[in-house]
Amino acid sequence: MSQLPITGIVLLSAKQATGIDSPGAAVAGYPIKYIDIVAAGLAAGDSYTVKIVGSNQDDCPDFTAASSTTNLWTYARCTIKDSNTTIVGSTGLTLSSGGTYDNGTYTLNVEGQGFKWINAIITAKTDADDSASISAFLSVYDD
Numbered sequence: 792m793s794q795l796p797i798t799g800i801v802l803l804s805a806k807q808a809t810g811i812d813s814p815g816a817a818v819a820g821y822p823i824k825y826i827d828i829v830a831a832g833l834a835a836g837d838s839y840t841v842k843i844v845g846s847n848q849d850d851c852p853d854f855t856a857a858s859s860t861t862n863l864w865t866y867a868r869c870t871i872k873d874s875n876t877t878i879v880g881s882t883g884l885t886l887s888s889g890g891t892y893d894n895g896t897y898t899l900n901v902e903g904q905g906f907k908w909i910n911a912i913i914t915a916k917t918d919a920d921d922s923a924s925i926s927a928f929l930s931v932y933d934d
Contacts, residue, residue, distance in 0.1 A: 802826065802911040803841075803927040809913045815851045819907040821931035825872070826899045826911060832923040833888040839925050840915040842883035843867040843899060845906035854910045867906070869899035883914060886925065 800816045818824055828841055846852045846864040858864045866880030878884050878899065886892045901909060911927035 800929040801926070802909075802929055803913065803925055805831070805924040805926050806913055807916075807918065807921045807924050809916055811854055811910055811912050813910065815846070815854060815908040815910040816929050817851070817907065818909050818929070818931055824901040824906070824909060825930045826869070826901060826909070827928045827930070828884060828886070828897045828899060828911070829926040829928070830886040830892070830894050830897075830923065831926075833886060833894045834920075834922055835888050836917065836919065837923045838885060838887040838890070838915070838917045839913055839923065840883045840885050841925060841927065842880065842912050842914050843869055843878075843901055844880075844910050844912055845901065846908040847905055848907065851908050854912060864908070867909070868902045870902065872898040872900055 803812045806812055826843060844854050844864050845867045848863045852862045852864045854864055856862055868880045869878045884892060909929060913925055
């Protein structure tokens with residue numbers, strides 16, 4: 792596997808709130824896509840849910856708006872690279888202090904290989920003092 796020029800694209804940058812940071816990353820033509828999710832500062836009671844979304848639409852969809860016939864996107868099923876654990880797209884990856892996925896970096900293989908656009912969304916959070924943050928970085932590779 793060789794690395795292509797488009798790597799390390801920031802999708803979430805030390806985000807502490809629900810929502811997105813970027814409109815999305817163009818990934819058309821790149822068959823293998825990895826997203827590194829980085830959780831930092833999770834303390835007792837903190838929990839964040841991150842979902843990966845993708846689209847086959849020619850123009851970047853609005854991932855903050857509902858999916859529709861003119862704004863096509865869907866949740867992407869992923870596999871955690873190290874453990875081969877499947878993450879159902881609509882469920883997402885839950886990061887929590889003391890949980891299975893605690894502070895650290897988790898590399899997800901995005902299974903929507905036909906996607907032209909990819910993004911990461913924080914859909915839920917519990918963090919009373921906003922001490923934690925979640926980052927997501929996209930890398931794409933050829934075969």
